[in-house]
Amino acid sequence: MVGSQRGVNFSISTLGPGTLFERPRGISEVTITQGVASVTISGLEAPEAAARVRLLGLVADRGVNIDFCKLIPGGLAFVVDEAAVETVEQALAGTEVTLRRGRAVVMVHAANIREEEGLLASALERASRSGVELEHAGDMHDRLLLVCAAEEAERLREVFS
Amino acid sequence: MKIRVLKFGGTSVATAEARRQAAQRVVSAREQGYAPVVVVSAIGRRGDPYATDTLIGLLREIDPDVAPDPREMDLMIACGEILSSVIFAHLLKTMGHAAQAFRGGQAGIRTDGAYGNARIVEVKPQSLVKALSEGLIPIVCGFQGVYIGPDPEPGKERAPGAELTTLGRGGSDTTAAALGAALGAESVVIYTDVDGIKTADPRAVPDAVTLRQVSYEEVAELAHLGASVLHPRAAEIAMKFGMTLWVKNTFSDDPGTEVVPAERFAGRKTTGVAAMGKLTYLSMNLGEVDGASRAILRSHVLSLLARHGMSLYVTQISAHGFGFAVRRDQFARAEALLDGLVVPLGSGSLALVHVGRHPSDRAATQAGLLDQAILVPVDLTESCTLVSVIGRETMRHPGIMRAALAALEEAQVPVYQTSDSESSLSALVPEADADRAMRALHSRFALTEAQ
Numbered sequence: 001m002v003g004s005q006r007g008v009n010f011s012i013s014t015l016g017p018g019t020l021f022e023r024p025r026g027i028s029e030v031t032i033t034q035g036v037a038s039v040t041i042s043g044l045e046a047p048e049a050a051a052r053v054r055l056l057g058l059v060a061d062r063g064v065n066i067d068f069c070k071l072i073p074g075g076l077a078f079v080v081d082e083a084a085v086e087t088v089e090q091a092l093a094g095t096e097v098t099l100r101r102g103r104a105v106v107m108v109h110a111a112n113i114r115e116e117e118g119l120l121a122s123a124l125e126r127a128s129r130s131g132v133e134l135e136h137a138g139d140m141h142d143r144l145l146l147v148c149a150a151e152e153a154e155r156l157r158e159v160f161s
Numbered sequence: 162m163k164i165r166v167l168k169f170g171g172t173s174v175a176t177a178e179a180r181r182q183a184a185q186r187v188v189s190a191r192e193q194g195y196a197p198v199v200v201v202s203a204i205g206r207r208g209d210p211y212a213t214d215t216l217i218g219l220l221r222e223i224d225p226d227v228a229p230d231p232r233e234m235d236l237m238i239a240c241g242e243i244l245s246s247v248i249f250a251h252l253l254k255t256m257g258h259a260a261q262a263f264r265g266g267q268a269g270i271r272t273d274g275a276y277g278n279a280r281i282v283e284v285k286p287q288s289l290v291k292a293l294s295e296g297l298i299p300i301v302c303g304f305q306g307v308y309i310g311p312d313p314e315p316g317k318e319r320a321p322g323a324e325l326t327t328l329g330r331g332g333s334d335t336t337a338a339a340l341g342a343a344l345g346a347e348s349v350v351i352y353t354d355v356d357g358i359k360t361a362d363p364r365a366v367p368d369a370v371t372l373r374q375v376s377y378e379e380v381a382e383l384a385h386l387g388a389s390v391l392h393p394r395a396a397e398i399a400m401k402f403g404m405t406l407w408v409k410n411t412f413s414d415d416p417g418t419e420v421v422p423a424e425r426f427a428g429r430k431t432t433g434v435a436a437m438g439k440l441t442y443l444s445m446n447l448g449e450v451d452g453a454s455r456a457i458l459r460s461h462v463l464s465l466l467a468r469h470g471m472s473l474y475v476t477q478i479s480a481h482g483f484g485f486a487v488r489r490d491q492f493a494r495a496e497a498l499l500d501g502l503v504v505p506l507g508s509g510s511l512a513l514v515h516v517g518r519h520p521s522d523r524a525a526t527q528a529g530l531l532d533q534a535i536l537v538p539v540d541l542t543e544s545c546t547l548v549s550v551i552g553r554e555t556m557r558h559p560g561i562m563r564a565a566l567a568a569l570e571e572a573q574v575p576v577y578q579t580s581d582s583e584s585s586l587s588a589l590v591p592e593a594d595a596d597r598a599m600r601a602l603h604s605r606f607a608l609t610e611a612q
Contacts (some may be wrong), residue, residue: 021281021339021398025273040479049576053567060560068578069562072479078562111397117470125463125474128456137478140582141385141393144476 023111027123030157033105034150037085038135039066042075043096052076058091068105068138068145077136079147081103103135103151108144108160120144123160130159163347164293165195168202168303170338171212172354173411174245175205183411186352187298191258196293198344199260199301200337201249203241211245213238213304214383231276235305235327239264242302242333244330250300260298263288264325266307268299269343270336272326274308279326281306281335284343301340303333331354331392338406340400348405350417351391357418358383358390358412360433360608365596372432373416376423379432379551382584386549387437396420431552431606436595441473441492442542442577443499443516444484449535454506459483459535461504462514471518475578475589484578486545486589499539501527510535517541542577542589548598549587550606553605556583564605572601 044051052071059066059080064087069078075096080088085099108127113120125143127134132155136147148156167190169183190197207214216238220229229237253260269285289299307323328335334351341349356366358380361369375383377400384393391408399406399420409417445462447455459478466473471494474486487495500516513534513599515524518541527534555561562579564588570575574597578589590598603609 015284015343017343019283019343021284021342021401022335022394023397025275025280030365032608045303049566049570051572053563055562056566057560060563063559066445067581069581070477070479071576071578072477073482077479114474115472117472118467120473120476121463121471122467124473125467128460128463131456133452134456134478135480137476138580139474139476140580140585143582 015035025111026117027110027121027160029106029109030160031109032153032157033107034103034153035082036079036103036147037082038077038100038103038147039088039092040072040075040077040098041070041092041095042098044075048074055092055095058128059088060086062091064088064091068136068147070136070138073084079103079136089112098119100135102150103147104150106146106156108146108155109142110144111142113144114139114141126159127156130156162194162196164198164344165190166198166200166337166341166344166346166349168200168333168349168351169249169411170333170351170353171202171204171206171209173352174201174249179411180249180252183352184249184256186411187253188258191298194472195347197298198289198293198340199249199298199300199348200340201242201245201332202303202333203238204245204248211241212540213241214570216241219323232324235276235325239302239305239325239327241344242304246300246302253298253300258298259296260300261292262300262302262490263292263335264302265336266323267307268301268340268428270339271308272306272308272328273312274326276326279306279308281328281339284339286340286343286544289344290339301336303336304328305332305336328394331394334392334395337400338395338404341404342398342402346404348407349399350407350409351395352409352411353390354410354412355390356413356415356424357408358388358420361435361599361603364389365436365599366434366603369603370609371415372418374419374421374426375432376426376428377420378423378553378584379428380420381434382551386547386551386585386587387435388433391420428553431608433608434548434550434599434602434606436546436548436599438474438486438545438547439489439592440486440545440547440589441489442475442484442486442545442589443495444482444540444542445514446482446538446540450506450512450537454464454510454512455483457506458504458512462499462502465498465502466495469494469498475580475587477578484549486578492543499503500524503527503534506535512537519582544592545577545589546592546595547580547587548590548595548602549585550602551585552606553584555606556581556586561586563601568601568605569598572597574598574601
């Protein structure tokens with residue numbers, strides 16, 4: 001559209017019909033990251049906060065990046081790249097630790113998943129009803145993250161399709 | 162002539178003097194050769210006579226136990242922006258600049274039908290274009306739009322009129338960004354009462370610094386995790402359309418913060434810290450429940466929470482438990498849903514959920530009737546908040562979680578749960594310790610050196 005304002009010509013290009021301004025509500029995509037291992041540390045001595053920092057330090061000092069860290073009673077859990085499992089095992093020698101190779105992270109993407117009322121609960125409920133054992137769960141403002149056995153990841157994805 | 166969208170928040174239009182300073186910004190933009198389009202919020206903040214919270218109070222105080230109808234509530238709170246836009250348009254007129262006020266719907270903002278939290282589905286800014294072409298300065302009500310509904314069935318007429326909707330908290334930023342995109346604006350300037358986007362809320366972290374340039378991704382992450390200067394939906398719209406956003410102070414000549422695409426500024430190692438939410442954390446102990454039954458119990462609980470529209474945060478699932486946080490304003494509803502809940506677990510066994518240390522009458526009665534039920538205690542941690550560190554590059558480094566937890570431990574801040582992604586890390590901490598936690602993280606990640 002062309003117009004003039006106070007004698008100065010200007011043009012405005014408005015967007016066409018159907019232009020999407022905001023991300024639609026609800027689940028937009030489900031992605032899978034394969035090749036991770038889950039690490040669960042238990043039996044921490046009090047004070048647990050200091051013990052967690054010390055153990056995370058042992059892993060970090062070996063150059064291993066951890067994701068998806070969760071505090072659990074008497075311990076903590078996280079995932080690492082599967083290639084780092086042996087390094088983690090060595091770093092945590094002498095600690096009560098369960099390492100599970102062959103895991104996958106299933107990420108359920110949805111804009112504002114926490115704030116949209118009932119959306120996160122509904123997504124987690126669907127995952128819980130899937131029959132897939134959920135070993136770990138977490139969330140950020142735009143996604144729900146679920147850890148399961150690698151061979152179950154596709155089945156978990158299907159419950160959201 | 163290029164269009165510039167200028168949005169003024171509540172404090173920028175709170176008093177006659179503030180409005181005059183804001184109007185001067187509009188005049189200045191025009192003198193620089195821009196065609197200004199103005200978006201305004203309601204006048205003032207909580208406690209001021211025409212602020213959104215005051216208008217909400219007028220309905221709620223009639224009977225606090227009866228929730229207002231969302232449609233009526235939207236009609237009510239939209240009045241704040243209408244007043245503000247008309248006053249601002251008239252002010253400009255008195256300063257010699259012809260202006261015209263527009264409701265959101267008149268400005269072409271079409272939304273879905275979710276009263277109180279509508280999303281923009283379309284913008285038809287023809288009326289604004291017409292006003293601009295006539296030399297007028299459009300003053301648009303932020304935070305509102307209209308829902309027209311689906312096309313009628315063949316042979317039937319469309320329902321008359323359009324339903325007024327509001328966009329939720331921070332909706333005026335979203336209005337400004339959407340109009341900027343629809344009009345192909347050169348930039349959108351969000352005017353507020355601080356100098357720009359800072360590394361932290363300066364009320365909590367006095368040595369927080371103003372960031373001169375940030376990427377859309379950085380600011381969206383900051384905003385999602387509690388930074389209140391710019392609404393994340395506005396940042397996301399700007400990102401989608403590659404439009405430059407500025408955040409500036411109405412009352413100072415500070416250059417402000419420029420929000421740009423990642424191609425122009427890749428971001429920094431660590432961007433900032435933020436805190437969000439007044440939360441209650443519920444931790445369900447499933448130690449007495451066998452493996453297969455845990456999923457049954459969890460899905461039953463989640464189904465109830467979903468059906469009642471509960472928002473959940475920092476969820477956690479492990480072999481022996483299940484945890485999540487709810488907003489404090491939703492906790493009473495969550496407690497009423499869960500305390501005394503009886504869940505059939507299959508093969509004749511039952512679980513009885515018991516929230517908190519002291520059983521409610523319902524839970525006690527159920528326990529008396531069901532002496533064979535497996536008791537599932539839910540521990541409560543009240544008055545929590547989520548404190549986050551944002552920084553895409555920092556998150557790639559080994560030891561980031563250790564560094565954050567160590568900083569919080571040194572500051573003697575208990576951490577109840579954590580959450581992390583490729584661009585942020587969050588810790589659920591006591592609300593009373595939130596400022597101390599932010600200061601500890603701000604210091605640990607050397608954010609006073611960020612720019």
